[in-house]
Amino acid sequence: MRHKVSERIREKPYQILRTCRDKGKDDISFPTRLARFIIHRKKLIESIFFISCAVSMFAMLFVNVNYDLTEYLPKDAQTNIGLDVMREEFGYPGTARVMIKDVSLYEAKQYKDKLEAVDGVDQILWCDSTANIYSGEDFINEDDIDDYYKDRCAVMDITFDEEDDSPRTSGAIDEMRAITGDRGYFVGMAVQNKSLAETVESESNRILVIAVIMIFLILCISTTSWTEPVLFMLVMGVAVMLNRGTNIFVGTLSFLTNNVAVVLQLATSMDYSIFLLDAFTKERDKGKTDEEAMIAAIEEAIRSIFASSMTTVVGFLALVTMTFSVGFDMGLVLAKGILVSLITVIFFMPAVLLKFSKWNDKTKHRSFLPDFKNFSKWIYRMRYVILIITLLVTPGAYVAQGMTDFRYGNNAIGAAEGTQIYQDDQKIIEIFGRSNMMLAIYPNTSPVAEKAMSDEIEDLSYVKSVTSLPDTLPDGVPEEFLPYSMTSELHTEKASRMLIYIKTKAESPRAFECTDEIRNILKRYYPEASYLVGETPSTQDIKEAIVSDNARVNALSLAGVFLVVMFSFRSIVTPILILVPIEMAIFYNMAMPYIRGDTLIYMGYIIVSSIQLGATVDYSILLTNNYMGARKRLPNKEACIEAVSLSCTSILTSGSIITFAGYIIYMISSTAAIGDLGHLIGRGGLFSVILVLTVLPSLLVLFDRFIVGDGWKRTANYLKNRYVDQRSIWKARWNGNKEKRFRKRKLGKTEGTL
Structure with missing residues (x-):
């Protein structure tokens, strides 16, 4: 028994x-089968998730972060090919520039010797290679050394043994700063990468902590129980942990992705937890037991959660198609984060929610938000005014969004205004002017051609200095007479290298013109296998790659979201109405930098367009769903008022989270690219909330006949009837004209025929 x-x-x-x-x-x-399986196997599912979190915490330690945007260039980009050739033939050492203030020539020489002895430093170029600084300042022609010593300040160009982002190079920079103390001013890619890594790492933790606190406070205001926000944060915390751990399969992330992915995942997927809790609460209110209510809630919520998450995933996956592959890892990590959040909410949250249900009941409080009835009525009354205003404003915003001044390269990110590197750079420019280094790589075939090319480049008005082996060799001395250690920096058996310093910014129209002219000279002397590398050429290639990505990424994200919504609603007109306010919000968001006169990093511009579309289209879907549900039992006016009233709390909660998350990133991060990205995300979320709650209700009422009922059949019948009516009109006209022509012919009149 x-x-x-x-x-x-x-x-x-x-x-x-x-x-x-x-x-x-x-x-x-x-x-139904899935819901029952989840409930009856909840303990096993809990164990799997907790073990996965522990593994993810360990795996996170092995995910690398990259701070050099040139590594994301397409493989066929000329700069990328040139860098590969240089790595193979010469290596790819890091570079920096240091200015030491308030020193005599002799003191500067002592500093140089100390800096050159630092582990990780290969060589330092200064004026002591061309002038005898021990002969005394009175016997040295200042014009010969003013590029390196002026006004008791000495500036030196440093080459490291290893790459810019090497730990050894980073350690060398720290040691050199200790040697120079307050007298030293450091710039260059190696310094920039080190500063960027340290800044991003310290700020990312602050951003995450403040974002979590802010999201928690928003949830406290928008929910009706003190323990519900704890539940949401626990579930989303597990999802974030799993997403970060699975990044080990991606390998290396860009610093942009690593810095904003967590906050964006929290902001864009919190809705899924809210959907499931709302459905569970409604089922419990019907008198069902907790387990029965949870099964019914999963059945009800899974469709809306799945549809909502798919639109976000499709929007993010459009970034994967970027040829500038920083979009690949950002799109992949964000899309993966949404899928992980979806799985966590569907499988893990029910078990946790059943445990929290009693606590949620005990800690209930009144709602802090109004019912939004008066606001909903006002929206309905003002619907035509709202549509007229947006029709007048939107064309201007669309034009303005493409007129913003953009920046593209590493310098715009790591040495932006407000950073220590920017301040140091301004000090050096003030005394010595600008110095923008480039490297020409070309075949080692003809010393005569190399000498002629070197002389021609050196004669250009904007060129500060040129270093090549023919210029370095004393007249009449063959290369073979010099030791390999001296020649190997500029010549190998197959390739030659030339260092060129020009008097321009790293990124500007003038810098691009100068680079093109030097590249043309290089191609004239060495048509094949010749490359110009450096910050300015890299920025040009980044610009070319990322601008070509813009139209494709926007079109793919828009088409993908449109298809998902179309098949969800089984209508052609409905997805158009849903996307209109979101696209308008994107136009307004991207037009703001032009209106304010700001310079925007283009990478943020292209990435945020997809993020804003994918993350905020859910607001439109929710409002449209509520309208169509209300429309089954109410006329369009009452349905509109009820839909806005029902949707306001959810939209404002989700919109506030993404808005505050974006602005927290913007206010805390001193890195221009991350700050711009946060600003665009926060402002975009705000515009999306405003336009969805104002413009979309007006459109739903205006196009009510196309979206209520079976969307496919209604649209098809309308088009068919329109075609039949139009055909009847043209047929009647044709018959009437035919009769007129017959009468005229009969009367012998041929003029006036059609």
Whole structure:
């Protein structure tokens, strides 16, 4: 008897399903079967998630972060090919520039010797290679050394043994700063990468902590229980942990992705937890037990959560198609984060929610938000005014968004205004002017051609200095007479290298013109296998790659979201109405930098367009769903008012989270690219909330006949009837004209025929 009872207890989880099968009811839907499986296996699922979190915490330590945007250039970009050649032939050492203030020539020489002895420093170029600084300042022609020593300040060009982002190079910079103390001013790619890494790492933790606190406070205001925000943060915390751990399969992330992915995942996927909790609460209010209510809630919520998440995933995946592959890892990580959040909410949250349900009941409080009825009525009354205003403003915003001044390269990110590197750079420019280094790589075939090319480049008015082996060799001395250690920096068996310093910014129209002219000279002397590398050429290639990505990424994200929404609503007109306010919000968001006169990093511009579309289209979907549900029992006016009233709390909660998250990133981060990205995300979320709650209700009422009922059939019937009516009109006109022509011919009049 005891054995039979235990067998029945063991069979209980599948009792309902087996009973249905025994009765021949094999039509149980997949959501129902999934919901029952989740509830009856909740302990196993909890264990799997907790073990996965522990593994993810360990795996996170092995995810690398990259701070050099040139590594994301397409493989066929000329700069990328040139860098590969240089790595193979010469290596790719890091570079920096240091100015030491308030020193004599002799003191500067002592500093140089100390800096050159630092582990990780290969060589330092200064005026002591061309002038005898021990002869005394009175015997040295100042014009010969003013590029390196002026006004008791000495500036030196440093080459490291290893690459810019090497730990050894970073350690060398720290040691050199200790040697120079307050007298030293450091700039260059190696310094920039080190500063960027340290800044991003310290700021990312602050951003995350403040964002979590702000999101928690928003949830406290928008929910009706003090423990519900704790539940949401726990579930989303697990999802974030799993997403960060699975980044180990991506390998290396860009610093942009690593810095904003967590906050964006929290901001864009919090809705899924809210959907499930709302559905669970409604089912419990019907008198069901907790487990029955949870099964019904999963059945109800899974479709809306799945549809909502798919639009976001599609919007993010459009970034994967970027040829400038920083979009690949950002799109992949964000899309993966949404899928991980979806899985966590569907499988893990039910188990946690059942445990929290009693605490949620005990800690209930009144709602802090109004019912929004008056606001909904005002929106309906003002619908035509709202549409007229947006029709007048939107064309201007669309034009303005493409007129913003953009920046593209590493310098715009790591040495932006407000950073220590920017301040140091301004000090050096004030005394010595600008010095923008480039490297020409070309075949080692003709010393005569190399000398002629070097002389021609050096004669250009904007060129500060040129270093090549023909210029370095004393007249009449063959290269073979010099030791390999001296020549290997500029010549190998197959390739030659030339260092060129020009008097321009790293990124400006003038710098691009100068680079093009030098590249043309290089191609004239060495048509094949010649490359110009450096910050300015890299920025040009980044610009070319990322600008070409813009139209494609926007079109793909828009088309993908449109298709998902179209098949969800089974209508062609509905997705158009849903996307209109979001696209308008994107136009307004991207037009603001032009209106304010700001310079924007183009990478943020292209990335945020997809992020804003994917993350905020859910607001439109929710409002449209509520309208269509209300429309089944109410006329369009009452349906509009009810839909806005029902949607306001959810939209304002989600919109506030993404808005505050973006602005927290913007206010805390001193890195221009990350700050711009946060600003665009925050402002974009705000515009989306405003336009969805104002413009979309007006559009739903205006196009009510196309979206209520079966969207496919309504649209098809309308087009068919329109075609039939138009055809009848043209047929009647044709018959009338035919009769007129007959009468005229009969009367012998041929003029006036059609």
